[in-house]
Amino acid sequence: MLDESNIEDIFSNFSKYNPNSIKPYGSGHINKTYLAETKYNKYILQKVNENVFDLKSLLNNYEVLDNYILSQGLSGKYYPPYVKTSNKQIHHIDSQGSCWRLSEFLDDSTTYQISPSINITHDAGIAMGKFQKLLNGIDPEFFSPTIPDFHNPQRRLNDYLYAVEKAKSQKKEKAAGEISFANSNTIIAEEMSSIVNANHFMHRLTHNDTKLENILFRDNNYPLVIDLDTVMPGNILFDFGDMVRSITSIAKEDEKNLSKVEFNIDHFQALARGYFTPIKSNLHDDEKNNIYSGILSVIYVQGIRFLTDFLLGNIYYKTSYENHNLDRTKTQFKLLQGVISKQSEIATILDEILV
Ligand code: GN1
Numbered sequence: 001m002l003d004e005s006n007i008e009d010i011f012s013n014f015s016k017y018n019p020n021s022i023k024p025y026g027s028g029h030i031n032k033t034y035l036a037e038t039k040y041n042k043y044i045l046q047k048v049n050e051n052v053f054d055l056k057s058l059l060n061n062y063e064v065l066d067n068y069i070l071s072q073g074l075s076g077k078y079y080p081p082y083v084k085t086s087n088k089q090i091h092h093i094d095s096q097g098s099c100w101r102l103s104e105f106l107d108d109s110t111t112y113q114i115s116p117s118i119n120i121t122h123d124a125g126i127a128m129g130k131f132q133k134l135l136n137g138i139d140p141e142f143f144s145p146t147i148p149d150f151h152n153p154q155r156r157l158n159d160y161l162y163a164v165e166k167a168k169s170q171k172k173e174k175a176a177g178e179i180s181f182a183n184s185n186t187i188i189a190e191e192m193s194s195i196v197n198a199n200h201f202m203h204r205l206t207h208n209d210t211k212l213e214n215i216l217f218r219d220n221n222y223p224l225v226i227d228l229d230t231v232m233p234g235n236i237l238f239d240f241g242d243m244v245r246s247i248t249s250i251a252k253e254d255e256k257n258l259s260k261v262e263f264n265i266d267h268f269q270a271l272a273r274g275y276f277t278p279i280k281s282n283l284h285d286d287e288k289n290n291i292y293s294g295i296l297s298v299i300y301v302q303g304i305r306f307l308t309d310f311l312l313g314n315i316y317y318k319t320s321y322e323n324h325n326l327d328r329t330k331t332q333f334k335l336l337q338g339v340i341s342k343q344s345e346i347a348t349i350l351d352e353i354l355v
């Protein structure tokens with residue numbers, strides 16, 4: 001169901017053709033996404049969730065990145081091109097202050113919730129690794145955080161502890177097992193916070209939302225990266241960690257049958273090879289030495305973010321049923337245990353790839 005009565009007016013800011021249809025599309029958890037079709041073309045229309053992102057930073061970051069891409073003649077090589085407004089802006093702000101953008105829909109493109117093969121996993125790694133290589137050449141000074149402390153593990157832990165304090169007892173009873181697991185593993189977030197504080201990580205621009213679904217695979221062409229809302233200064237360990245989180249479990253993020261959620265070491269190897277090959281010559285020792293802690297932290301933090309949202313009544317992530325965020329929490333914690341059980345194999349693979 002569309003809940004935007006003026007959506008055709010919105011569309012007209014980007015295109016002179018009337019849309020034949022505009023329908024909800026995709027499975028992102030934060031923004032609203034629509035597929036719009038005119039007589040000639042298909043487009044992705046997105047409404048940015050202004051409760052989540054700092055709009056001023058977001059508008060700035062998109063323009064700076066896109067101007068860089070255009071100035072280098074790289075339009076369409078890393079992400080689908082944006083269709084600009086008549087004022088030549090990527091975003092249109094409507095009369096309610098809401099923020100919209102339009103990009104070309106590529107007919108031969110597919111996204112995956114689960115990696116269908118080792119080859120796709122490897123290609124996903126390469127796509128994100130190449131995107132990171134691009135970002136390595138851009139000065140992060142011109143970008144600002146669209147979500148402050150987005151990947152800060154201590155902040156996420158504090159949010160979770162607050163949610164446990166505030167939650168209704170009925171919610172806490174339902175999540176008793178997950179709360180107990182989260183409470184006995186706070187060390188993961190605490191250690192990662194100390195690592196971040198104690199090291200001099202390279203000051204980089206990173207994607208910050210590198211899940212598999214944010215890669216667009218195409219039939220006979222190289223894959224593209226999408227969802228650039230969190231391209232901002234960050235830490236590469238969280239980007240790689242989020243790829244591991246979303247790819248190596250070979251199960252949906254909300255899979256109810258937990259026996260399907262297993263850390264898969266072959267996919268891990270393919271992913272690590274794909275991701276690090278384009279960028280390994282540019283990695284700092286502080287980055288190379290903390291990859292494993294980064295993986296644990298991203299998966300643990302994603303688990304407690306879902307749990308926090310369950311405890312507070314599903315106010316952040318889109319959900320389809322009451323326990324949706326609790327089911328998502330369970331997959332994260334199951335995957336985390338799988339990763340921990342393969343620590344030494346992970347280390348061997350990373351050593352081989354990073355020499
Ligand atoms: C959200 O927007 P989407 O669906 O790509 C979230 C990520 C989480 C992810 C979990 C801004 O990403 O941080 O890792 O869900 N984005 C934001 O699937 O919170």
Ligand code: MG
Binds near residue numbers: 209
């Ligand atoms: Mg996103």
